[in-house]
Amino acid sequence: MRVLITGGTGLIGTALARRLTKVGFEVLVTGRRAPAVLPPGVSFIGWETERPLLPDAVRGASAVVHLVGETVAQRWTAEAKARMRASRVEGTRRLVETLAGCDQRPSTLVSASAIGIYGDRGDEWLTESSPPGDGFLAQLACEWEQAASRASELNIRVVPLRIGLVLDARGGALARMLPAFRLGLGAKLGGGRQWMSWIHLADLVELIVHILHQDRLSGPVNAVAPTPVTNAEFTRTLARTLRRPAVLSAPAPLLRLVFGEMAAVLLASQRVRPQAALQSGFRFRYPELAPALADLLGVRSG
Ligand SMILES: NC(=O)c1ccc[n+]([C@@H]2O[C@H](COP(=O)([O-])OP(=O)(O)OC[C@H]3O[C@@H](n4cnc5c(N)ncnc54)[C@H](OP(=O)(O)O)[C@@H]3O)[C@@H](O)[C@H]2O)c1
Structure with a gap:
């Protein structure tokens, strides 16, 4: 079986490609630039979302995992926002256009989305x-x-995957936090009461594999661990895992000054439950934050 992973050269796609090849899938990944090294069994095709996706990329694929998206971890200038939007919305339209033009279509589209869809929702x-x-x-x-x-109009099963804060020590938000926390300069953000809905990268990868196998699962799926934590608790737990203090706090106005509108990502509260995943029988390997961080940082839990 062949799976196409668009944006498969990024943090999530690289881990997913490795996992899928281990269980016998043939994997094709897209990215703007070819990575220096590809995992064994993975091939690459270039795709920049300003252009159509070549039909060759989807031909013969039984599923597509669509992960393309310009990073949101940058200053949100007008140009950056346009790139974030175009890579996601136009990119997805282009993918669906290519799928529409194929005679043998994949049966499943798992399409990245984000818990940012819920906005800023306090304790709800x-x-x-x-x-x-x-x-x-x-x-x-x-x-x-x-x-x-x-894509569902093409008889394709569509699962928008509302991804939370993906935790991995080698990339993404946690990797960006680590240098400050390692120096004992970890700080809670704003009042620290905002909820952070996180997921260990290994659980996210397993959840995608689970969705690929669950033919009857369609519609949005929250990709978060079942125990979100407040930012204050996240800060404490990460500092404790690293055996460092974290007594500082970064006031919201300072964050807005430094990061501009992007500070919304750091300050928004999203207390998200993975209802669809749990109801479909998915079991998290890392449902709690402390063991997840201990695993990622290679230290003993507790
Ligand atoms: N990581 C998280 O915490 C998180 C949370 C919520 C949602 N998500 C969503 O999940 C998806 C994957 O996340 P990730 O962390 O793996 O992201 P990532 O590491 O930044 O990887 C993004 C991928 O998209 C490709 N890409 C970016 N802009 C593109 C464009 N204009 N045209 C074609 N390809 C483009 C990149 O290719 P190049 O490297 O060649 O540019 C790369 O393969 C993203 O859509 C992201 O918004 C992630």
């Missing part, structure tokens, strides 16, 4: 049936999911 528990929130990321995620859902 959020499930897949909660309405979307407000703000740039929420609006963007809605358009992104709508573009992906057009």
Whole structure:
């Protein structure tokens, strides 16, 4: 069986490609630049979302995992926001156009989305049936999911995957936090009361594999561990795992000054429950934060 992973050269795609080849899938990844090294059994095709996706990329694939997206971890200038939007919304439209032009289509499209769709929601528990929130990321995620859902008109099973904060020591948000925390300069953000819905990268990869095998699962799936934590608790737990103090706090106005509008990502509260994943029988290997961080940082838990 062949799986196409668009944006498969990034943090999530690289880990997923490795996992899928281990269980016998043939994997084709797309990216803008070819990576220096490809895992064994993985091939590469270039795709920049400003251009159509070549039909050769989807030909023979039984599933597509669509992960393309310009990073949101940058200053949100007008140009950066346009790139974030175009890579997701136009990119997804282009993918669906290519799928429409194929005679033998994949049966499944797992399409990245984000828990940013819920906006800033305080202490409210959020499930897949909660309405979307407000703000740039929420609006963007809605358009992104709508573009992906057009594939269901082609008889393709569509699963928008609302991904939370992905934890891995080699990339993404945790890797960016580690240098400061290792120096004992870890700080809670704003008041620290905002909820962070996180997921260990290994659980995210297993959840995608689970979805590929669950033919009857369709519609949005929250990709988060079942125990979100407040930012204050996250800060304490990470510092404790590294055996460093974390007594500082970064006030919200300072974060807005330094990061501009992007500070919304750090300050928004999303307390998300992985209802669809749990109901479909998925079991998390790392449901709690402390053991997840201990595993990622190679230290003993507790
Ligand atoms: N990591 C998280 O915590 C998180 C949380 C929520 C949602 N997500 C979503 O999950 C998806 C994958 O995340 P990730 O962490 O693996 O991201 P990543 O490491 O930044 O990888 C992004 C991938 O998309 C490709 N890409 C970016 N812009 C592109 C464009 N304009 N045209 C074609 N390809 C483009 C990149 O290729 P090049 O490297 O060649 O540029 C790379 O393969 C993203 O859509 C992201 O928004 C991630």
